[in-house]
Amino acid sequence: MSSTLVVHHLRVSQSETIVWLCEELGVAYDLKCYDREQTLLAPEVYKALSPLKTAPVIEDVDTYQPNPEHIKLAESQACVEWISRKYGQGRLINKPWDAHWKEWLFWWHFTHGSLQPALQMKLLTAALPKDHPGAKVADSRIEHYLQLIDERLGKSQYLVGDDFTAADLIMVFPLTTMRAFIPMDLGAYSNILRYLKEIGERPAYQRTFEKAETKLKPMLDANPPSLFSM
Template identity: 45%
Template sequence: MTNTTLTVHHLGRSQSERIVWLCEELGLDYELKRYERRKDNMLAPPEYKALHPMGTAPIITDGPLVLGESGAIVDYLLATYGDGRLAVKRGQPGFADYLYWFHFANGTLQPVVLRVRYLERVDPSEKNAVLQAAKGQFNLVFSTVEKRLGEAPYLAGPELTAADIMTVFSLTTMRLFKPYDLSPWPNILAYLQRIGARPAYQRAMQKADPDITPLLRATP
């Protein structure tokens, strides 16, 4: 299904890449507007912040609708234009897995990466007990993802879903801001190779951030 009123407002090197990827997987007709980060502080430029009261990526416009928040945008696009694709419905195998991993992405995975990043800025020493606890949680989170990807090729089961689209940013582009090594988690690395081989992902990343190579390897 096509919709020429749909515009994805993509802030470079941000989680709005998820929305570009989703549109490519669904084969939607959409307009992509790219915004570069400010040079002085790497934040969104004023024209991006003016799009939505929160001023954060991602943002879409669809006719008169202005919508933020990754999860809300993904749900909206799937419900409006998905025709049942990239989601698992109630009663289908993997429904609970789909729900869990879809919400795990922004509810657990991304916050733990950010927590370690911010705590390291305050005090990176081993004496920082809060940081050490956060690193322990980081390892637990990544070990949980690793275990799941040893059980199934994608987070909700045998096929790619929006749960994967929500997750991959934190395993790839986010490492430009918080570098970390994926070597301890070979199942995650194999998963990223499967993602990177997808034509829709390749198109999305080329359109969204043509100046960077997707971080699908162990080290940034």
């Protein structure tokens, strides 16, 4: 069955989050998958989809406008908001009158505002000596952020109370698949490991990997084998 919503998924990338969202919401979508080149970069056909040249990318018909138009949208949080608001009646996106609104707002922005930039710094400094200032800053920030996440998950089932939200949806990629590029041992963080185990048991998460990936398995363990040597 054809849908107006198309999800362009670059395998082993954070566009898995958008596939997972559609599965969680029960949204009809057309899935188009692309493999990375030997350089690990996206193929040119994927780069051509968005000015950012990165995943994720979705296509849809903008029915919010008087004259509907075909759109392409990038950026993970933008794609999540678009799909959640248009197709999910706002599910998974907390409102100011919801319980834990302040906490949700913080964790919703924390992943892309703090955690992923630190991991990107780690990737960029991987070839430097461990005592290099840049490498030390990256390691220090990552350790601090993981401690914050672990402490939070020691207080509730999910990041925001006991309800799964879009904050969890965004958080899981850097704790799992991103470790294909940036090895990270989570053995010291028991609450994060409990959280990832429960995420892995969600039927929608399992369907995501069945539909969108050919080789990648969910990287939910403390120290899974790295897929790539960077």
